[in-house]
Amino acid sequence: MVDSDKKQFRKRDFLYVIPLWLLSLIVPDADDLYSFRSKEFKRRELFYLGALLFVPLIWRDPHFHHLMVLAGIYAILALGLSLFLGYAGQISLGHAAFFGIGAYTTAILTTRYGFPPFLAFLISPFVAAVAAYLIGRPILKLKGYFLAIATLGFGEIFQVIVRESTVLTGGVIGIFDIPFFSIGGFSFDTYLKQYYLTWGVLLGLFLYSKNLVRSKMGRAFLAVAASEEAASTIGINVARTKLGVFVIGAAFAGFAGSLFASIMSIANPEAFSLNLSILIVIMVILGGMGNLYGPIFISILLTWLIDILGKYQAWSLPIYGVILILLLIFFPDGIGTRLGIRLIYLISYWSKKKRRDEGKV
Amino acid sequence: MSLLRVEEITKVYDGLRALDRFSLNVEKGIIKGLIGPNGAGKSTLFHLISGIEKPDSGKIYFKDKEITALESHEISALGIGRTFQTVQTLSNMTVIENIMAGMHLRLKGNLLSSGLRLPWTARAEKGALKEAKEILDLLGLLGRWKSPASQLPLGKQKLLELGRALAMKPELILLDEPASGLTSAEGDQLKERIHQFKRDGMTFCIVEHQMGMVMEIADQVAVLDNGRLIAEGPPTVVERDAQVMDAYLKRKRSDA
Amino acid sequence: MDSWTYLPQLLASGITVGAIYALVALGFVTITRASQIINFAQGEFVMLGGVLTFFLLKDLTPSYLLAASMAIGIVVMVGFLMYLSVIYPLRKAPMLIPLIATLGASIFLSNTSGFLFGTLPKALPPFSGQQPFQIFGVSLLPQSLWVLGATFLLLVLLYLLSHRTLLGKAMEASSTDPLGADLVGISRNRMVFLAFGVSAGTGAIAGILITPIFFTSYNSGTILGLKGFIAAVLGGWGKNTGAILGGFALGILEALSVAFIPAGYKDGVAFAILLLILYFRPKGILGSPFVDSRRW
Numbered sequence: 001m002v003d004s005d006k007k008q009f010r011k012r013d014f015l016y017v018i019p020l021w022l023l024s025l026i027v028p029d030a031d032d033l034y035s036f037r038s039k040e041f042k043r044r045e046l047f048y049l050g051a052l053l054f055v056p057l058i059w060r061d062p063h064f065h066h067l068m069v070l071a072g073i074y075a076i077l078a079l080g081l082s083l084f085l086g087y088a089g090q091i092s093l094g095h096a097a098f099f100g101i102g103a104y105t106t107a108i109l110t111t112r113y114g115f116p117p118f119l120a121f122l123i124s125p126f127v128a129a130v131a132a133y134l135i136g137r138p139i140l141k142l143k144g145y146f147l148a149i150a151t152l153g154f155g156e157i158f159q160v161i162v163r164e165s166t167v168l169t170g171g172v173i174g175i176f177d178i179p180f181f182s183i184g185g186f187s188f189d190t191y192l193k194q195y196y197l198t199w200g201v202l203l204g205l206f207l208y209s210k211n212l213v214r215s216k217m218g219r220a221f222l223a224v225a226a227s228e229e230a231a232s233t234i235g236i237n238v239a240r241t242k243l244g245v246f247v248i249g250a251a252f253a254g255f256a257g258s259l260f261a262s263i264m265s266i267a268n269p270e271a272f273s274l275n276l277s278i279l280i281v282i283m284v285i286l287g288g289m290g291n292l293y294g295p296i297f298i299s300i301l302l303t304w305l306i307d308i309l310g311k312y313q314a315w316s317l318p319i320y321g322v323i324l325i326l327l328l329i330f331f332p333d334g335i336g337t338r339l340g341i342r343l344i345y346l347i348s349y350w351s352k353k354k355r356r357d358e359g360k361v
Numbered sequence: 362m363s364l365l366r367v368e369e370i371t372k373v374y375d376g377l378r379a380l381d382r383f384s385l386n387v388e389k390g391i392i393k394g395l396i397g398p399n400g401a402g403k404s405t406l407f408h409l410i411s412g413i414e415k416p417d418s419g420k421i422y423f424k425d426k427e428i429t430a431l432e433s434h435e436i437s438a439l440g441i442g443r444t445f446q447t448v449q450t451l452s453n454m455t456v457i458e459n460i461m462a463g464m465h466l467r468l469k470g471n472l473l474s475s476g477l478r479l480p481w482t483a484r485a486e487k488g489a490l491k492e493a494k495e496i497l498d499l500l501g502l503l504g505r506w507k508s509p510a511s512q513l514p515l516g517k518q519k520l521l522e523l524g525r526a527l528a529m530k531p532e533l534i535l536l537d538e539p540a541s542g543l544t545s546a547e548g549d550q551l552k553e554r555i556h557q558f559k560r561d562g563m564t565f566c567i568v569e570h571q572m573g574m575v576m577e578i579a580d581q582v583a584v585l586d587n588g589r590l591i592a593e594g595p596p597t598v599v600e601r602d603a604q605v606m607d608a609y610l611k612r613k614r615s616d617a
Numbered sequence: 618m619d620s621w622t623y624l625p626q627l628l629a630s631g632i633t634v635g636a637i638y639a640l641v642a643l644g645f646v647t648i649t650r651a652s653q654i655i656n657f658a659q660g661e662f663v664m665l666g667g668v669l670t671f672f673l674l675k676d677l678t679p680s681y682l683l684a685a686s687m688a689i690g691i692v693v694m695v696g697f698l699m700y701l702s703v704i705y706p707l708r709k710a711p712m713l714i715p716l717i718a719t720l721g722a723s724i725f726l727s728n729t730s731g732f733l734f735g736t737l738p739k740a741l742p743p744f745s746g747q748q749p750f751q752i753f754g755v756s757l758l759p760q761s762l763w764v765l766g767a768t769f770l771l772l773v774l775l776y777l778l779s780h781r782t783l784l785g786k787a788m789e790a791s792s793t794d795p796l797g798a799d800l801v802g803i804s805r806n807r808m809v810f811l812a813f814g815v816s817a818g819t820g821a822i823a824g825i826l827i828t829p830i831f832f833t834s835y836n837s838g839t840i841l842g843l844k845g846f847i848a849a850v851l852g853g854w855g856k857n858t859g860a861i862l863g864g865f866a867l868g869i870l871e872a873l874s875v876a877f878i879p880a881g882y883k884d885g886v887a888f889a890i891l892l893l894i895l896y897f898r899p900k901g902i903l904g905s906p907f908v909d910s911r912r913w
Contacts, residue, residue, distance in 0.1 A: 156884070163881065216489075219458055226452055229449060318724075318725050
């Protein structure tokens with residue numbers, strides 16, 4: 001009797017274990033990032049790069065491409081915020097505003113003033129960065145949840161201003177017919193081309209972020225998150241560091257916004273709401289603080305999730321709220337963190353539970 | 362040569378005089394001990410010197426330059442490093458990164474050049490890694506260079522904090538209760554290492570409220586009680602000072 | 618200037634809305650004092666109060682009082698459930714996580730309400746007549762008086778609860794010194810649980826009071842919650858009296874601002890006030906007992 005029970009117990013466990021194990025193969029553990037130049041790590045990166053390059057060519061479903069384009073935009077947003085939140089430990093609940101600034105800058109420059117999209121693409125993050133600089137200087141003096149609320153307030157004010165300035169931004173309706181992104185006549189008008197554009201930009205920004213994180217600046221960010229007092233005693237200008245990360249995060253959002261405008265062809269205030277800011281924060285948290293890969297994976301995952309839920313139109317948002325809460329409860333450190341260890345805990349917990357239950361019978 | 366000079370510093374917290382017209386002088390190349398019963402104002406002094414707080418009155422000079430009003434990071438840039446009473450290792454990084462973080466001021470790179478990994482920043486990183494390993498080796502922490510700093514036991518974390526301060530290559534290091542929480546073996550190791558660094562030209566100012574450790578390594582000792590300087594001199598002299606004993610035992614002079 | 622003649626009228630409506638902000642702010646402060654968490658779903662409690670009462674009144678019972686009481690009861694249950702399913706499991710996580718989780722709960726509650734009860738704004742019949750009456754040239758709805766009266770009553774009740782009953786004192790103790798309260802046997806978890814119930818109930822009552830004047834729809838909770846939070850910060854974060862003062866202050870300032878800037882920007886006024894307060898006097902008007910030197 002004992003043997004057959006054991007067999008049953010093992011079979012069921014596989015159901016839980018296999019997907020988690022597969023996931024842990026793909027998503028890197030944050031702990032890996034501590035190792036300098038570990039070979040295994042480089043192999044994984046090549047795998048990711050290969051997948052990014054070739055999967056869309058193999059799987060030619062335009063809906064898939066469309067989703068991945070969106071995921072790419074979210075990934076850029078999450079990457080920028082991840083430097084501010086995941087590394088420097090500061091919270092911003094108004095990040096969508098910089099996304100909006102980027103989008104509207106591109107929209108206005110291309111539709112009203114006939115700027116070539118490529119130029120608008122370069123200017124938009126700059127505008128977002130300037131806005132972040134101006135807003136950041138007073139706001140970043142606040143700590144903890146006061147900073148969170150102040151950024152939230154800023155995000156809301158941005159939305160109100162955009163909605164009301166009908167002349168500049170087209171008010172609630174927004175701006176239409178934004179031309180597709182193009183360089184020298186080559187226009188990115190299909191989802192596939194847009195995919196490579198978006199993920200190309202993401203890759204560039206990702207490399208920048210990776211270099212930054214593995215340098216004295218990255219350590220400065222982490223130091224500010226760990227202990228502002230200690231950071232100031234090793235010569236780190238805490239205020240300037242926070243401002244710097246904030247501006248960079250905003251610039252990334254500006255890039256994302258510009259791409260969004262060039263791809264969606266429209267820009268309206270509803271796209272840059274508090275809900276988006278919250279979504280980006282959740283992506284960073286679930287992706288793992290102190291982790292650049294995690295947020296990118298999560299943005300892909302959540303984009304797919306939202307798409308799947310979209311089929312159950314009415315139920316989608318409530319379920320979305322529930323799933324977020326559940327994910328936060330089970331993965332407060334983020335999905336990308338210590339997945340291997342978590343796996344072991346889960347297995348041992350379940351097997352102990354099984355044994356306890358069986359013991360009672 | 363006077364490296365650090367504190368003149369008539371007063372700091373009041375909500376009516377409590379943490380420091381009362383306190384003055385101190387630290388010569389270059391010595392180990393200055395700072396002792397006194399709990400609450401005497403020793404840590405407050407360090408906070409004021411390192412710029413984390415500002416005095417209500419008085420001035421602080423470092424190498425004859427006034428630093429009273431400077432920001433904490435500016436003071437560190439001038440060459441003052443410190444450790445904390447409650448160890449503040451950068452727990453979100455590895456051991457080696459903690460040391461490398463200490464080198465922040467000495468490395469080249471800013472948001473742009475580091476992000477683009479320009480050749481001189483890449484070189485700086487490699488050099489920093491090598492030097493950090495050397496510092497860890499000196500402190501006996503090299504074996505765990507890749508571990509997360511939070512996983513170290515307390516004694517090693519304190520050493521790590523010392524290493525982080527050393528990585529700055531400062532001229533003066535303020536150690537705030539370095540021996541508390543250490544076993545006697547670890548305490549001995551620490552004493553040895555401080556001696557070593559002093560021989561290399563570092564000046565130390567050590568706050569301790571346990572007399573034992575400080576008395577053994579300090580060249581000069583200053584005693585605080587209730588924010589005031591009550592004795593100063595070589596350890597052997599201060600040890601026997603009646604006022605000092607009273608302060609520690611909280612005896613009233615009239616009872617003696 | 619023409620706008621000046623409208624001021625007393627604006628003032629009156631501002632005080633009415635201010636009372637609601639005060640109640641919402643009080644809900645925030647109650648939970649934050651007990652648990653250091655900002656409950657972003659607070660506005661949803663208000664929304665649910667109004668929407669549930671409408672639903673019950675329409676489909677279950679013609680008695681206004683019964684429908685209202687049941688709605689309040691249900692919302693209190695929702696508050697308790699929220700604590701048990703969201704806050705309690707995350708009690709050990711760094712404070713950012715429960716905060717985000719309450720945002721998730723807010724999304725869940727508002728959208729579920731939209732799904733179950735429809736997205737159209739709901740109105741409730743006013744407690745006593747429809748006709749506004751005139752006092753000193755200002756036209757007031759009788760409902761406004763109900764709002765003010767009920768708010769006042771509720772504040773008195775809450776005051777009595779926290780100062781005169783053992784339970785209330787226990788909650789106060791737990792919020793001032795959680796460790797100390799724990800050591801004398803007051804379970805922090807239980808206090809937070811109750812705080813959620815009290816906040817939910819307060820919010821629900823606010824919702825029932827305000828729906829006859831301003832319609833309530835499934836997403837009015839979000840903005841109301843944010844404004845209630847701003848009111849709490851304005852008046853003095855962490856203080857009950859601050860929440861009340863801030864609520865009225867915000868209501869009045871917001872209403873008066875319409876005289877000077879285009880009406881569409883009205884919502885922005887609250888956030889502008891927030892930024893100004895955070896920058897110039899983060900402790901709020903009355904000052905805050907929380908000195909937030911911790912990172913979170």
